[in-house]
Amino acid sequence: MxxxxxxxxxxxxxxxxxxxxxxxxxxxxxxxxxxxxxxxxxxVDSITFHTVDTLIAPPMVLVPAGIFIMGDGVSSCGSNEREVTLTRDFFLGQHEVTNREYLEATQWAYDHGCVNADTTSVWDNLDGSTRELLDLDSDFSEIQFDGAGNFYLRESPSSYAQDAYPDGYDSSDHPVKEVTWYGAVRYCDWLSMLAGLPRAYEHSGDWTCNGGDPYAANGYRLPTDAEWEHAAQYDDERIYPWGNEGPDCSRANFYHTDYCVGWTSPVGSYPEAPVALGLSDMAGNVFDWCNDWWVCELGTNPVTDPTGPASGTRRALRGGSWSILDNTLRCAFRYGSPPYNGNVIGFRAARTAGQ
Structure with a gap:
């Protein structure tokens, strides 16, 4: 001062x-x-100083545009192979959004009237939407609300977490869980609001991203299904995010005859399994929500800047999780879940470069 x-x-x-x-x-x-x-x-008539909101986006990595083969002929829902051209560079979260990052954003949103909350749930409060964003009434949730306006972190009381970390653990840098697809895209919109950018998502109907063209969105958003795979296998069509060597517990947190950990790990815990672009945990830990509606096979016709099906009942998931077998860790493995689920699912934010 x-x-x-x-x-x-x-x-x-x-x-x-x-x-x-x-x-x-x-x-x-x-x-x-x-x-x-x-x-x-x-x-100059006068000069004033004022505080500004300090919430910032998690660290992001630039992913160059390019052409790649989506699918590998082997993976579940990735057996179709097609040439995909992505015409725009984009930024992708270096790691999955953590409990601490999501808590700080949710506290900001609550303080500014963007969400409502009680001790069981956080739900949307913009554009007339009341969608659940974060399920607090679950042993898997490490974010809690005290009912008096404050969010806080805890260790999960679930037997999985307690068995994995019998001496206790700090949940701050573990990926957020029990976040719905709506909660993931709402987080992206909060970042846009704070950065003075237009919100990417509609918050009524099917929550379309930028009128159906996510690649041209100015604000933060989820990566498309194609963008996620392009980033994971960049730029040599690798089988797994770290290369072509098979999975083991030194490369990812997953289920391998037994649990590697039995719960999530702090983001960035596998430096010996690098993704080419410096991304972390593109395999294991928690699934990542993607922008697109999900359908199992996408066909074999070449496509440019694909946006997935026009409608559906499930949103695309990528990357596997701590509780799932190694076949889900392949870059081309595709899965889907109803958008209101969130048990072993997290996300990472994206943004089109140059917007």
Whole structure:
């Protein structure tokens, strides 16, 4: 605060001098990121300082546009192979959204009237929507609400979590669970609102993304089914996100004759299983929600910037989870779930580059 007062006093003194001097003599230059903005001080009526919301998007990785083969001829619902062209670079969350990140966003949304909550659930409060976003009334949920306006984290009381971490654990950096598809896209819209961007999703009807063209959306969104696979196998058509070597418990958190962990791991726990672009946990831990409606096979015709089926009852899931067998870890494995589920499902945000 002392520094701000000194700066403010200096600017006021400059403005006072500028009244009696040539405007060309007194200008203010603001330097940031190697660029300079210049202002005529006599044009400044007043200067005020104010706090701003500090919620920011999780770290993101740039995924270049390109052409790839979607499907591998082997994976469940990935046995069809087709050439896909993605014409736009995009950013994808380096890791799945964590409990801490989702809690901070939900607290912001609650404080600003964007959601309602009680001790059992968080539900939407924009555009007339009342969809459930986060199920708190589940042993799998590590986010809780005290009923008096505050969200907090806990260890899961489930036997899975307690057996996996008998000495206790910090749930902050574990991926959020029990978040519905609606809760995932709502989080993306909260990020857009804070960044001054248009919200990508409709919040009535089928919650269409940008009128059916997610690739042209300005705001944050979920990755399309095709974008997720492109990022996971970039750029050598690898079988698994880390390469072509088979899965084991050093590369991913999944079920391998027994549980590797038996619960989620903190994001980024497998540095020895790198995805080419530096993404983490593209296999195992929790499934990732995708933007598209899901249908098992997509056909073999080449396609550009695909958006999936026009309608459906399930949304696409990718990447497998801590409780599922190794066949789900393949880059081409595709699955779907009703959008109101969230048991072993999380997500990572995306955004089209250059928008």
């Amino acid at each position: 002392k520094r701000r007062m000194i700066v403010l006093l200096g600017l006021v003194l400059i403005a006072g001098v500028a009244v009696s001097q040539s405007e060309e003599m007194w200008k203010m230059r603001i330097h940031r990121s190697g660029e300079t903005d210049e202002y005529i001080v006599a044009d």
